[in-house]
Amino acid sequence: MIRYDARGYGRSPAPTAAFSLVEDLTAVLDHFGVVRAVLAGSSMGGATAVSLALREPARTAGLVLLVPGITGADDLVSVEFMAEMGRLAEAGDEEGLVALLRRTSGAAVTGPDLEVEAHLRAVIPAWFANYPHNVPDPPAYDRLGELDVPCVLALGELDQAEVVRVNETMARRIPGCRLVRLARSDHFPTVREPDAVADLILEACARAR
Incomplete structure (x- = not known):
């Protein structure tokens, strides 16, 4: 398992030049020589996972999207x-x-x-x-039907209404996506229901192809 901090978060330094979240994810996988992986991401990390799955489908063995964001959804934030x-x-x-x-x-x-x-x-x-350096990755919301990997999307039923609505739409648009509703979670399922999150990731790894 590889977990990394996006730029400016955790132990990663703040950016000083233009960067792309999906290109950073690609760089991490390249650094460790990972050819294919199950991608698990929460919020912004979910959007990055989807972007990579669309950009390099052969590199994506499965997706675990936790209260995910998505590029190209204008109604995600009011x-x-x-x-x-x-x-x-x-x-x-x-x-x-x-x-x-x-x-x-x-x-x-x-x-x-x-x-x-x-x-x-x-x-x-x-x-x-x-904000001044992040170059948005291409819109993915209207391309979700192109995904062809095992996918589970977990939304937090106590999350912001706009996020819940977009997450429901994402699950409908992704072919074969399994939607899981976490009843005790807001936008922080890894804190609210960590065991459920871990189970979803392990399940996705078992189903990966």
Whole structure:
């Protein structure tokens, strides 16, 4: 198993030049000499996994998409959310940003959690460090019907309504995709239901072809 931090997150340094998330994933696989893999990704990582599966299908043995994002879905994030985030960012209001992310990720429903709180605080500087340099990968939302690998998509039933709706549409568009509804999860299933997430990944590895 290989797990890596995207640029600006965790132990990975912030970018200083233009970069693509899917090209970074490709570079990681190349570095370790991985020819084919089951790709598991949560949120932004799910979008990156889909992008690689469309770009290099022979390299993808299976997909585990956890509350995934997706390029090309204009309704994944509301206009109101983007406007509020911009206002808070311009004001330098970190507490306001954390509160906004808690509300829109469903974390406000599931209650306080120190691990999620720490995660949200770590995400904010990474977002702003990456924004000027991240070159969006090509739109994938309307190409999901091209995927031809075993796929499971897990959505959090307590997640933001827009994300749940897009995740349901993604599962319908991906041929043979199995949709799993995690009843106790918001946008952080790896924290809320880690055993269920681990089981889905192991199952995908067993089904990989």
